[in-house]
Amino acid sequence: MLIYYDSRCAEYATLGHPEAPFRAAATADVLRHQEPGWQWERPVAASREEIVRVHTAHHWDRLATPRDFDADTPYIEGIRDHAARAAGGALAVARQALAGVRAFSLMRPPGHHACADEAMGFCYLNSVALAAFEARALGAERVAVFDFDAHHGNGTQDILAHKPGLCYGSVHQYPCYPGTGGTSFDNIVNAHIPPEGARDEHMMALGKVWRQLLAFQPSLILVSAGFDAYRDDPLTEMSLEENDFHTLGCWLRECGLPVGAILEGGYSRDLPELVLAFLRGWEGAPAPRL
Numbered sequence: 681m682l683i684y685y686d687s688r689c690a691e692y693a694t695l696g697h698p699e700a701p702f703r704a705a706a707t708a709d710v711l712r713h714q715e716p717g718w719q720w721e722r723p724v725a726a727s728r729e730e731i732v733r734v735h736t737a738h739h740w741d742r743l744a745t746p747r748d749f750d751a752d753t754p755y756i757e758g759i760r761d762h763a764a765r766a767a768g769g770a771l772a773v774a775r776q777a778l779a780g781v782r783a784f785s786l787m788r789p790p791g792h793h794a795c796a797d798e799a800m801g802f803c804y805l806n807s808v809a810l811a812a813f814e815a816r817a818l819g820a821e822r823v824a825v826f827d828f829d830a831h832h833g834n835g836t837q838d839i840l841a842h843k844p845g846l847c848y849g850s851v852h853q854y855p856c857y858p859g860t861g862g863t864s865f866d867n868i869v870n871a872h873i874p875p876e877g878a879r880d881e882h883m884m885a886l887g888k889v890w891r892q893l894l895a896f897q898p899s900l901i902l903v904s905a906g907f908d909a910y911r912d913d914p915l916t917e918m919s920l921e922e923n924d925f926h927t928l929g930c931w932l933r934e935c936g937l938p939v940g941a942i943l944e945g946g947y948s949r950d951l952p953e954l955v956l957a958f959l960r961g962w963e964g965a966p967a968p969r970l
């Protein structure tokens with residue numbers, strides 16, 4: 681397993697905000713301690729040229745304008761550089777996956793709510809969409825994005841909808857922020873789970889969407905790995921357990937296709953263990969606490 685990480689991604693914060701530095705820093709500590717054999721690399725920040733493949737030039741400039749984006753998404757000094765480094769982690773993951781290397785980007789901020797011209801929902805640049813476009817530019821014929829974050833990736837959907845060679849599948853709490861993802865269309869597959877929905881129904885919905893993405897016969901799968909569908913997450917009302925994230929990791933391994941994954945949400949103090957379980961499943965290792 682190759683982990684993309686830059687400790688600078690844990691060096692900015694807004695007081696009281698759930699998208700906090702511990703998410704990356706504590707997870708890095710746990711992974712290093714529990715899996716000392718895994719490789720680590722610092723990603724190169726995505727360039728303006730790479731970013732304007734997906735985002736508008738206006739958005740690139742806006743990210744350096746010191747004015748909050750919305751109530752959840754503050755302007756933070758240097759946020760454009762932080763977001764460009766997180767996007768760089770996703771680009772690196774896509775390149776490594778196409779070269780047959782399992783890679784995970786452990787970076788913040790997350791990205792799947794960011795639209796072409798808008799930062800929102802803790803997200804500034806849509807890292808997974810940038811990675812999907814990078815993979816297409818590198819010759820991947822069909823790229824699927826699997827999003828198991830508890831929230832619908834409205835930004836990823838907006839950017840990928842109706843684009844040839846790309847498809848997007850999400851399972852999310854509904855109704856919930858951001859309120860999108862109620863229907864499927866064209867190359868977009870959405871399944872939703874009501875608040876307090878049953879764990880087995882959630883896993884069945886994830887399995888169904890996963891199989892729909894496999895039926896697209898992707899040459900690469902990119903995973904928006906959000907861990908806020910966990911039963912103790914403070915932002916959602918969902919019911920997945922640690923072992924369910926291990927199961928999701930197992931699916932990545934079992935599909936036999938190139939797969940890369942990046943961190944999206946996940947706000948519980950147990951996030952490090954959830955990421956570890958997911959990555960161990962992907963590696964073919966037993967769940968930490970089975």
Ligand SMILES: [Zn+2]
Pocket residue numbers: 829830831906908944945946
């Ligand atoms: Zn989320």
